[in-house]
Amino acid sequence: MKKLHIILTALNIVSIILLFQIIFGLIPSFECDYPVDKIDKINSLIVDLSIGVITSTFFYYILVYIPEKRKEKVIRSIISNDLLYIANNMQMVLAYVAKTYSLEVKDKYYQKIPLTEFSKIKKGVHIKFETTCSFNVEITPSILAENSHYISTDVKSLNYTAKNILERIKNINDIPNIIFEDEVLISALDKISRCSFYTNTYFMDKESKDLFGNDYERLSLIFNFHSIRELHSLYVTLTKYITPYVFSISKN
Incomplete structure (x- = not known):
């Protein structure tokens, strides 16, 4: 269970960094020779995956982790x-x-x-x-x-x-x-x-x-x-x- 929390924390940190980099441009990005439309598709995919990770983690803690901890206390x-x-x-x-x-x-x-x-x-x-x-x-x-x-x-x-x-x-x-x-x-x-x-x-x-x-x-x-x-x-x-x-x- 501890390893799972560490993995989820790492994934969410990476996802947040990518979102700040792509959406808000607060973190400098690197240049590449890909066409603009391809870069947009990659960025869109990264945004979707990052949002998916954050959303999944949120619902995991709300629907699984917190209820399990309550049961454990009981x-x-x-x-x-x-x-x-x-x-x-x-x-x-x-x-x-x-x-x-x-x-x-x-x-x-x-x-x-x-x-x-x-x-x-x-x-x-x-x-x-x-x-x-x-x-x-x-x-x-x-x-x-x-x-x-x-x-x-x-x-x-x-x-x-x-x-x-x-x-x-x-x-x-x-x-x-x-x-x-x-x-x-x-x-x-x-x-x-x-x-x-x-x-x-x-x-x-x-x-x-x-x-x-x-x-x-x-x-x-x-x-x-x-x-x-x-x-x-x-x-x-x-x-x-x-x-x-x-x-x-x-x-x-």
């Missing part, structure tokens, strides 16, 4: 709660990881964690922080609610949250013609539903506990360098469509 308002739920839970995981592995966080939304910071996440036994992590949440710049959210860091609870996220994504996908409304967003949600963090969470929950000495051996397979880096990348993509709350782990 759909975005319908799915905003689901997107907010997904983004909030993804951010809580990233906040937990940032605290647990002492990652350097560049901003309060955890969007600008340097890639080198993810190398601190080792494949060894997962570092135990708390079974349940409480979060302070900044809903607006002036409102800070203490311990209003929490995340349980056992595999079963993580899998429960993952299922809820997948259900929210399914709800969005079930909206008629949603794929044609915002293909980039739907593609991002599809990648989230198939990302390794949630896939690993599901399989670790299903595996027999006899295969692991303790739950933190499972968590070390879920909270690994590749899965967290992928989760962070998808989270950053999602924040282009929704602004999540601001989460930080409570010190209490």
Whole structure:
């Protein structure tokens, strides 16, 4: 869509320049050896094409682009709660990881964690922080609610949250013609539903506990360098469509 706008803008600029040159004579033209009648025909053709480009662009924006943007806003308002739920839970995981592995966080939304910071996440036994992590949440710049959210860091609870996220994504996908409304967003949600963090969470929950000495051996397979880096990348993509709350782990 962005490329289309660039092409239309370029065509309209060229068309306007040609119209000013031929009709108004405000822009100097070049001389040629063609007969006058042939030059007139060429100029007439250029004028017709230029007017056609400008007119077509005008009606495209009036009849297609503006209505589509309105529909997009309506759909975005319908799915905003689901997107907010997904983004909030993804951010809580990233906040937990940032605290647990002492990652350097560049901003309060955890969007600008340097890639080198993810190398601190080792494949060894997962570092135990708390079974349940409480979060302070900044809903607006002036409102800070203490311990209003929490995340349980056992595999079963993580899998429960993952299922809820997948259900929210399914709800969005079930909206008629949603794929044609915002293909980039739907593609991002599809990648989230198939990302390794949630896939690993599901399989670790299903595996027999006899295969692991303790739950933190499972968590070390879920909270690994590749899965967290992928989760962070998808989270950053999602924040282009929704602004999540601001989460930080409570010190209490």
